[in-house]
Amino acid sequence: MKVSERITKLRALMAEKNINMYIVPTADFHQSEYVGEHFKARKYITGFTGSAGTAVITMDSAGLWTDGRYFLQAGKQLEETTVELFKMGEPMVPTIEEFIESNLPEGGTLGFDGRVVSMGNGQDYEKIVEKKNGSIKYQCDLVDHIWEDRPPLSEKPAFALDIKYTGESTASKLKRVREAMKAAGANAHIITSLDDIAWLLNIRGDDIEFFPLILSYVIVTIDEVHLFINENKLSDEIKSDLIKNGVTNFHPYNDVYEEAKKFTASDVLLIDPVRMNYALYNNIPKDVKKVEKENPCVLFKAMKNPTEIKNIKNAHIKDGIANTKFMYWLKQNIGKEKITEISASNKLEGLRAQQEGFIRPSFEPICAFGEHAAIVHYTSSPETDVELKEGALFLTDTGAGYYEGSTDITRTIALGEIPQIMKDHFTLTLQSNLRLAHARFLYGCNGMNLDIVARAPFWDNNLNFNHGTGHGVGYLMNIHEAPTGFRWQYRAHEIHQIEEGMVLTDEPGIYIAGSHGVRIENELLACKGEKNEYGQFMYFETITYAPIDLDAVNPEMMSVQEKAWLNEYHKTVYDKISPYLNEEEREWLKEYTREI
Template sequence: MNVPERIAKLRSLMEEKGIDIYVVPTADFHQSEYVGEHFKARKFITGFSGSAGTAVITKTGAYLWTDGRYFIQAAKQLEGSTVELMKMGEPGVPTIHEFLVDTLPENGVLGFDGRVVSMGEGQDYASIAAQKNGKVIYEYDLIDQIWEDRPVLSEEPVFALNLKYTGETVASKLSRIREEMKKAGATAHVLTTLDDICWTLNIRGNDIEFFPLVLSYAVITMDKVDLYINEAKLNSEIKADLEKDGVVLHPYNDIYEDIKKTASDEVLLIDPARLNYALYNNIPEGVAKVEERNPEILFKAIKNEVEIENIRKAQIKDSVAHVKFMKWLKENVGKMTITEISASDKLDEFRAEQGNFIRPSFEPISSYGEHGAIVHYTSTPETDVELKEGGLFLTDTGAGFYEGSTDVTRTYALGEVPQIMKDHFTLVAISNLSLANAHFLKGCTGMTLDLLARKPFWDRNLNFNHGTGHGVGYLLNIHEGPAGFRWQFRAGEIQPFEKGMIITDEPGIYIEGSHGIRLENELLTCEGEKNEYGQFMYFEPITFIPMDLDAINPDMMTAEEKKMLNDYHKDVYEKVSPYLDTEEKEWLKTYTREI
C-alpha cells in the first residue's frame, strides 16, 4: 500500500467506528522522543520519517504538523502523499488545537490511541470534543489494524550499569524519590517515562532507536517498586539485584489492569506531561492524585561527580575521534570517493577505536552542500551524495560510550569555499563562543541566556529556527529536560541552571539550496564566585574539537571574539594532543593556531 491507500483504509475504519478525526502522534506508550520500529505509526500513515510530528486525518483531509527542523525534509517526503504540511510556528498556520476546534463538527468524535497520547494532550482533546458536545474515543489503535507487517515489540536484553558509571545506588535514588513523594503527600508514584525508570534502577537496554532504554512501567511505593517489563529480557543477576532493592516484576502490559485496582486511600504522584492518557483514565475516580513533574527529571539532569568525570572521559574520546576524522576528511576529499553515509561510518570507526563504544546516541546527521540546510537531514541510499571540494560538510552525531553519551556538531570546509560561507561560519562560531563564555547569576534560565547566542544573528537580521541547546542524558535521552537554551516562552520549560547540568550550545545558519552550518559543544554548568550579589555561575566547555579555521573570516571578529576562539583552541590542543601520534599532533597544531 502507498500512503494514499493507507489513508483510505484508515478512513474506512474511522467510518466504521464513528470517528470524525483521528490523531496519530510520533510516540510510543512512554512519550519517548525516538521510538522503536513497532511504534512508527505516524511514519506509516504519512511517509514522513522525521523524529517529530503529528498526523491528523479527517474524512476529507490529511495533515502533518512538524517543526522548523523538518520543513524541507517533510515537504519532499510528503510529495504525492495527499498529506498537507502544517509548518508549526509559521504565520497563518493553526496549532493542532486550533485546527481541531475549527474542524471537529458539532457532536463530533475525536479518536486516538490513548496509550501513545500524553495525559495532558488527551485531556486537551477531550475538552475540544466537549466544546462541540462530542466525545473522544481512545481505545482503538486503528493504525495497527491496517499495518499488516508491523514489527513486533523489541525483545532485546537488559544490561545493568555499574556503580562506577552511575555514581549512585538504586537504594539511594529510591530514597531520594521517596522523600519527594512524602513532600508531595503521595503514597505511590506512577512512572511511564523510560529514561526516568532506567535512571532510577540503573538499567539500560536496546528497545528504543538509538537511546539505550527498556520498555517498562513502574509504580514506586514506600516499600517496593512494581516493575512492568518483559521478564525474559532480564538475566538472573539483574533479577537478583532488583529483588534486593524491593523490585517486584510483572508482565509489561499488566499495568493497565493493575492500576484499576488502586486502593481508594492511595495518593498517586503523576506527571501530566509524562503519563499516557489511557493509563491515566484507568485510575479509579476516587483515588487522589498529585500532579507534579517527576522528581527524577531534575535528579538525573544534575550529574554527580562520578557521572561528570565519566562524561569528561567520553567527551575526550569523542573529541579524539573527531580530530582524527577531521584530518582524514580534509586529506582525502577529492582523492577518494567519500559520501555522506561513508563519512558518517568512518567517524564511528574512529569512535569504536576509543573503546567502550556502544552505538550512536541518536540518528546521525551527515549532510553535504544544500543538504546541510535541512536541519535534521538523514542521508539515505537515495539521497547519499559525494563530498567534493568547494562545499561545506555538516556532521551532527553522537556516541554512546559506557562513560556517557555525546552530542557534537562540526561543519568543515572542503577545500576553498565561497566567502559568504566563511562569513556565515564565522557568525556561527561567534554565537557559540559568546554563549559558552557566559558568566551569570544563579537563577538564570535558558530564556535569559539565549540572547547571547542570538544577538550576533539578530544584529544582522538573521536567525536560526531551532533551540540553541538542550540537556544531555547519561546513556539515556540525548535531549534531556528540564533545562535548555531557547528564546521563546514555553510553559513548563523554565528551569534555572544548576551546578552539574550538561547543556549543548549549538547555533546554526541554514541557507536553503546552498549550505548549512552548525557548531555544537557540550557545556558543564559550574559554580563560580559567591559574594554579596549572589552565587555566580559559568559554563565549562567539555567538547574539544577545532572550529575549522579554513572557514573563519578573522576580519569579522572583534579582539575579544578572537581571544575566545584562541583560548578554546588552546584547550583543544592541550586536551586532545596527548592521544595523538606525532603527525596528528602537528596537524592539530595547525588547526588550533592563534588567529
Template sequence: MNIPERLAKLRALMEEKGIDAYVVPTADFHQSEYVGEHFKARKFITGFSGSAGTAVITKTEARLWTDGRYFIQAAAQLEGTTVELMKMGEPGVPTLEAYLEEALPEGGALGFDGRVVAMGEGQGYEAIAAAKNGKVVYDYDLIDEVWEDRPVLSEEPAFALELKYTGEAVADKLGRIREEMKKCGATTHVLTTLDDICWTLNIRGNDIEFFPLVLSYAIIKMDKVDLYINEAKLSDEIKADFAKDGIVLHPYNDIYEDIKNVCKDEVLLIDPGKLNYALYNNIPEGVAKVEQRNPAVLFKAMKNSVEIENIRKAQIKDSVAHVKFMKWLKENVGKETITEISASEKLDEFRAEQGNFIRPSFEPISSFGEHGAIVHYTSSPETDVELKEGNLFLTDTGAGFYEGSTDVTRTYALGEVPQIMKDHFTLVAISNLQLASAKFLYGTTGMTLDMLARKPFWDRNLNFNHGTGHGVGYLLNIHEGPTGFRWQFRAGEITPFEEGMIITDEPGIYIEGSHGIRLENELLTQKGELNEYGQFMYFEPITFIPMDLDAINPEIMTAEDKKLLNDYHKTVFEKVSPYLNEEETEWLKKYTREV
C-alpha cells in the same frame, strides 16, 4: 500500499467506528521523543520520517504539524501523499488544536490511541470535543489495523550499568524519590518514562534504536517497586539485584489492569506531561492525585561527581576521534570517494578505536552541501552523495560510551569555499563562543541566556529555526530536560541551571538549496563566585574539537571574538594532543593556531 491507499483504509475504519477526526502523534506508550520501529505509526500513515510531528486525519483532509527543524524534509517526503504540511509557528498556520476546533463537526467524535497520547494532551482533546458537544474515542489503535506487517515489540535484552558509571546505587535513588513523594503527600508514584525508569533502576537496554532504553512501567511505593517489563529481557543477576531492592516483576502490559485496583486511600504522584491518557483513565475515581514533574527528571539532569568524571573521559574520547576524522577528511576528500554515509561510518570507526564504544547515541546527521540546510537530515542510500571540494560538510553525531553519551556537531570546509559560507561559519562560531562564555546569577534560565547566541544573528536580521541547546542524558535520551536554550517560552524548559547540568550549545544557519552550518559543544554548568550579589554560575566547555579555521573570516570578528576562539583552541590542543601521534599533533597545531 502507498500513503493515499493507507489513508483511504484508515478513513474506512474511522467511518466504521464513527470517528470524525483521528490524531496520530510521534510517541510510544511512554511519551518518548524517539520511538522503536513498532511505534512509528505517524511515519507509516504520512510518509514523514522525522522525529517530531503529529498527524490529523479527517474524512476529507490529512495534515501534519512539525517544527522548523523539519520543514524542508517534510515538504519533500509529503509530496504526492495528499498530506498537507503545517509549519508550526509560521504566520497564518493554525495550531493543531485550533484546526481541530474548526474541523471537528458538531457532536463529532475525536479519536486517538490513548496509550500514545499524554494525559495533558488527552484532556485538551476532551475539551475540544466537549465544546462541540462531542466525545473522544481513545480505545482504538486504528493504525494497527491498517499496518499489516507492523514490526513486533522489541525483545532485546537489558543490561545493568555498574556503580562505577552511575555513581549512585538504586536504593539511594529510590530513597531520594521517596523523600520527594513524602514532601508532596504522595504514597505511590506511577512512572512511565523510560529514561526516568532506567536511571532509577541503573539499567539500560536496546528497545529504541540508538537510545539504550528498556520498555517498562514502574509503580514506586514506600516499601517496594512494581516493575512492568518483559522478564525475558532480564538476566538472573539483574533479577537478584532487583529483589534486594524490593523490585517486584510483572508482565509489561499488566499495569493497565493493575492500576484499576489502586486503593482509594492511596495518593498518586503523576506527571501529566508524561503519563499516557489511557493509563490515567484507568485510575479509579476518587483516588487522590498529585500532578507534578517526576522527581527523577531533575535528579538525573544534575550529574554526580562520578558521572561527571566519566563524561569528561567520554568527551575526550569523542574529541580525539573527531580530530582524527577531521584530519582524514581534509586530506582525502577529492582523492578517494567519500560519501555522507561512508564519512559517518568512518567517524564511528575512529570512535570505536577509543574503547568502551557501545554505538551511536542518536541517528547521525551527515550532510553535504545543500543537504546541510535540512536541519535534521538523514542520509539514505537514495540520497547519499559524494563529498566534493568547494562546499561545506556538516556532521551532527554522537557516541554512546560506557562513560556517557556525547552530542557533537562540526561543519568542515572542503577545499576553498565561497566567502559567504566563511562569513556564515564565522557568525555561527561567534554565537557559540559568546554563549559558552556566559557568567550569570543562580536562578537564570535558558530563555534569558539564549539571547547571547541569537544576538549576532538578529543584529544581521538572520535567525535559526531551532533551540540553541538541550540537556544530555547519561546513556539515556540525548535530549534531556528540564532546561534548554531557547528564546520562545516552552513549558517545562524554564528550570534554572543547576550545578552539574550538561547542556549543548549549537547555533546554526541554514540556506535552503546551498548550505547549512552548525557548531555544537557540550557545556558543564559550574558554580562560580559567591558574593554579596549572590551565587554566580558559568559554563565549562567539555568538547574539544577545532572550529575549522579554513572557514573562519577574522575580519568580521571583534578582538573579544578572536580571544574566545584562540583561548578555546589553546584548550583543545592541550586536551587532545597527548592522545595523538607526532604527525597528528603537528596537524592539530595548525588547526588550533591563533587568528
C-alpha cells in the same frame, strides 16, 4: 501501499467506527521523543520520517504538524501523499488544538490510541470535544489494523550500569524519590518515562534504535517497588541486584493498566501529566486523589553527580580523538578519493568504535554536504547520498554512547577553498557559540534568559535559526533531556533554572536553502562560580574537545575577546587530544588549533 492508499484504508475504518477525526502522534506508550520501530505509526500513515510530528486525519483531509527542524524535509517527503504540511509556530498556521476545534463537526467523535497520547494532551482534547458536544474514542489503534508486517515489540535484553559509572545506587535513588513523594503528600508514584526508569534502576536496554532504553513502567510506594517489564529481558544477575536494591515485585509489561485500577480512595498518587499516557490515567479510579507534578527523577538525573561528570569528560576526550582523526582524514583525502556522505559517516563511526567503552551512536547521524546541510535534521540515504566535493561545506552532527556517557557534537568543515559568504556565515555561528559558552549569569536564570546571548549576532544582522540553541544531554540516555534548554520561545518542559551539574548543548546554526548550512555544537557543563552580596553566580565549562575549522573562519569579523576565547578553546583541545594522536595527526592538530 502508497501513503494515499493507507489513508483511504484508515478512513474506511474511521467510518466503520463512526470516528470523524483521528490523531496519530509520534510517541510510544511512554511519551518518548524517539520511538522503537513498532511505534512509528505516524511515519507509516504519512511517509514523513522525522522524529517529531503529529498527523490529524479527517474524512476529507490529512495534515501533519512538525517543527522548524523538519520543514524542508517534510515538505519533500509529503509531496504526492495528499498530506498537508502545517509548519508549527509559523504565522497563520493553526495549532493542532485550533484545527480540531475548527474541523470537528458538532457532535462529532475524535479518535486516537490513548496509550500514545499524553494525559495532558488527552485532557486538552476532552475540553475541545465537550465544546462540540462530541465524544472521544481512545481505545482504538486503527493504524494497527492496516499496518501489514508491523514490527513487534522489542525483546532485546537489558544491561546494567555499574556504580563506577552511575555514582549512586538504586536504593539511594529510591530513597530520594520517596522523600520527594512525601514532600508532595503522596504515598504512591507511577513512573512511565523510560529514561527516568533507566536512571532509577541503573539499567539500560536496546528497545529504541540509538537510545539505550527499555520498555517498562515502575510504581513506587512507601515500602514497595513494582516493575512492569518483559522479565526475559532481565538476566538473573540484574534481577538479583534489583531485588537487593528494593525492587520488590515484578509484573508483565502491560499489566500496569490493571494494576492502576487497584488504587483506592486512601491513596494519594503522584503523577506526571506530561509523561503519563491518557489511557493509563483513565484506568486510575476517579476517587483516587492525584498530585499532578513533574516526576522528581527528571531533575535528579539532569543534575549529574561527580562520578558522572568525571566519566562524561572522559567520554568527550574519546569522542574528541575520533572527531579530530576524522577531520584530519577528511582534509587529507578530499579530492584524492571518492568520499560520500554515507562513507564519511561510516568512517567517523569506525573511529569512534576504536575507543574503549564505545557502545553505539547516540542518535541517528546527520552527515550533510552542501545544500543538504540546510536541512536541519537531514539523514543521508542511498537515494540522497552524494559525493563530497571541494568548494563547499560538510556538516556532521553526530554522537556516541559510551559507558562513560553520551556525546553530541556538530562540526562544519570547509572542503578546499569556500566562498566568502560561507566563511562569513560560519564565523557568525562561531561568534554565537562562543558568546553563550562564556556567559556569566546569576543562579535562577533559565535557558530563555540566556538564549539572546547566543542569538544576538544573528539578530543584529536580521538573521535567525529555526531551532533551539541547545538542550540537556542524558548520561547514556536520551540525547535530548529535560528540564532545561536554550531557546527564546516558552516551552514548559524546558523552563527550569540551570542547576550545577547540568550538561547542555550550545549549537547555533544558519541554513540557506539550496546552498549550505552551518552548525557548531559543543556541550557545556553548568558550574557554580563566585557567591557574593549579589547572589550565586554561574558559568559554563566547555567539555567538547575537537577543533573548529579555521579554514572557514573570517577573523576580521571577530572581536579581540572572541579571538581570545577561540584561542583558549583550541589550546585546551590540543592539550587534551594531542597525546592520543600519531606524529602526523599531532602536527596537523597544532596547525588547526593555532592562535588567530
